[in-house]
Amino acid sequence: MNRIRTLLVAAILPFLSLSSNAAKDEVASLRISKQLKAPSTLDEGAWDLVSRIEAWNPAETAIIICDMWDKHWCNDATTRVAEMAPTMNKVIAIARDKGVIIVHAPSECMDFYANHPGRQAIMRYKDQTISALANGNKLPSEANAPWPVDQSDEGCENPECKPHRAWSKQIETLTVTDKDLISDSGAEIGAYFKEKGIQNVILMGVHTNMCVIGRSFGLRAMKRMGMNVVLMRDMTDLMYNSKMSPFVNHFTGLDLMIDYIETYVCPSIVSTDFTGQKQFRFKGDTRPRIAFLTAESEYRANQRLPEFAHELALKHNIHSDFALGIPIMTDAQKNAKPEVKAEYAAYGMPIDTDGTTFPPTRHNIENLQILEDADMAVIFIRRRALEPEKMAQIKAFIAAGHPVLGIRTASHAFDANRNVPREGGGLEAATVTTSEFLAQWTEFDREVLGGNYQGHYGHLNTGTDVSVVSGMEGHPLLKGVEPKFNSLNWLYKNLPLRSDKIQVLMMGSNPGVPDEPVVWINNDKVVYTSLGHWEDWKIESFRNLMFNAVEYLLKQNIKK
Numbered sequence: 001m002n003r004i005r006t007l008l009v010a011a012i013l014p015f016l017s018l019s020s021n022a023a024k025d026e027v028a029s030l031r032i033s034k035q036l037k038a039p040s041t042l043d044e045g046a047w048d049l050v051s052r053i054e055a056w057n058p059a060e061t062a063i064i065i066c067d068m069w070d071k072h073w074c075n076d077a078t079t080r081v082a083e084m085a086p087t088m089n090k091v092i093a094i095a096r097d098k099g100v101i102i103v104h105a106p107s108e109c110m111d112f113y114a115n116h117p118g119r120q121a122i123m124r125y126k127d128q129t130i131s132a133l134a135n136g137n138k139l140p141s142e143a144n145a146p147w148p149v150d151q152s153d154e155g156c157e158n159p160e161c162k163p164h165r166a167w168s169k170q171i172e173t174l175t176v177t178d179k180d181l182i183s184d185s186g187a188e189i190g191a192y193f194k195e196k197g198i199q200n201v202i203l204m205g206v207h208t209n210m211c212v213i214g215r216s217f218g219l220r221a222m223k224r225m226g227m228n229v230v231l232m233r234d235m236t237d238l239m240y241n242s243k244m245s246p247f248v249n250h251f252t253g254l255d256l257m258i259d260y261i262e263t264y265v266c267p268s269i270v271s272t273d274f275t276g277q278k279q280f281r282f283k284g285d286t287r288p289r290i291a292f293l294t295a296e297s298e299y300r301a302n303q304r305l306p307e308f309a310h311e312l313a314l315k316h317n318i319h320s321d322f323a324l325g326i327p328i329m330t331d332a333q334k335n336a337k338p339e340v341k342a343e344y345a346a347y348g349m350p351i352d353t354d355g356t357t358f359p360p361t362r363h364n365i366e367n368l369q370i371l372e373d374a375d376m377a378v379i380f381i382r383r384r385a386l387e388p389e390k391m392a393q394i395k396a397f398i399a400a401g402h403p404v405l406g407i408r409t410a411s412h413a414f415d416a417n418r419n420v421p422r423e424g425g426g427l428e429a430a431t432v433t434t435s436e437f438l439a440q441w442t443e444f445d446r447e448v449l450g451g452n453y454q455g456h457y458g459h460l461n462t463g464t465d466v467s468v469v470s471g472m473e474g475h476p477l478l479k480g481v482e483p484k485f486n487s488l489n490w491l492y493k494n495l496p497l498r499s500d501k502i503q504v505l506m507m508g509s510n511p512g513v514p515d516e517p518v519v520w521i522n523n524d525k526v527v528y529t530s531l532g533h534w535e536d537w538k539i540e541s542f543r544n545l546m547f548n549a550v551e552y553l554l555k556q557n558i559k560k
């Protein structure tokens, strides 16, 4: 952990410890970066993808490894388990060193471990209340949830694989120490957790749509027992045949299942929280990958972009990862009741008793390691400064020539405007300037987008009329885009643009002011649009433009 990270975490921890997982000992906390779907407060029935940072006491934390058998009846499943196991073993070694309890749960293999100290150590634990909760029945939160994949054929692609009991023990790649526990009973595991004060549980292993979610020690059962449970989403797999509904790539099926879990069951994390390395990816997963970087609170990017990513997955088998900023609190929320503040604190917005926020939390984006394994980035960020190492990750990605789709506020993504800016304009009183310890990239607009953002022309009820530049009608980005449409956006001032490699594709027009470019390509690597209002995503032309932009930019990357 570097100095700045240590400094930030040290400053954040006292606030976080107000929440349910107070560190009682002097041990180093685990920094856990959760990702989950929360119901949108602005759009009924919609979901926001959000990030929550928590500090966990390792002594109150356990990892459960589900069904990482030596052999599965499905050969592909066996292969993927073997491929994932070395990284998983790294994760559990690091976690074990930090004081986390490791529970090996290879179901139906307890005979093999009958005399192992890890088996002996947990066998005597029983608790009637817990036993009643140790079941994998659907949670109330799943009542009306559409199941993402058809697994009625057992989820295997190969007609030669026949279901049978192929397993006898856990795969040997995973080290089982004498300090670890071995059990396939949620009643035993839950009773042990209760007696030892375990509150946080990380599930990993296979398969998300069957055992990981549904075993007596699975996600649902742990949730039912009141555990603070998460799925490690890059240390799991799916049983799904791509010839079954929704007829997507195996790994897209896995993405859809993880999305289901984040929405209806529990949050997820990645192995990066333990290893510090980029997230695991299966060799067979050769799909294009997009890193979505979102941190703004005006345009519902954390609702609209995950919806867009979902469609990219279903229609084009594109994998998306998100690096999320933290939602910003308004004055009204700051003056809210204690229980509302507690909720915000849980979202990673620590608030002290005076109702003031800890300034650096605004300037944080989680999960940026996704850039190390992405083919292109979509950036929808507004006025964030970042830890220098994080800014360096973004710069390195762009310097490597990867394509970027910039949306709306991307033009001032990394210009924090000196102090800590307030949403909606103006500066919030801050005791520190961001530049003292955080990096900005004020020239991102010029250097990457070729833009020249100088504010906007003001809000108009009539919106902005958008039209295709004459001669550009046949451009691949404009396939399915009407020659003219109206967008609710207020018009950004961008002229004169600052790259001689720009091709402007669409112009925006407001009465009484000069027309302004609203969609352009810079040097065939960057597409920028100053559109991106949440209502724009309902306009067929805008949606087509966005799909076309992704397709175009991914091709540019592959050519490289």
Ligand SMILES: [Zn+2]
Residues within 6 Å of the ligand: 073, 074, 075, 076, 077, 156, 157, 158, 161
């Ligand atoms: Zn198979």
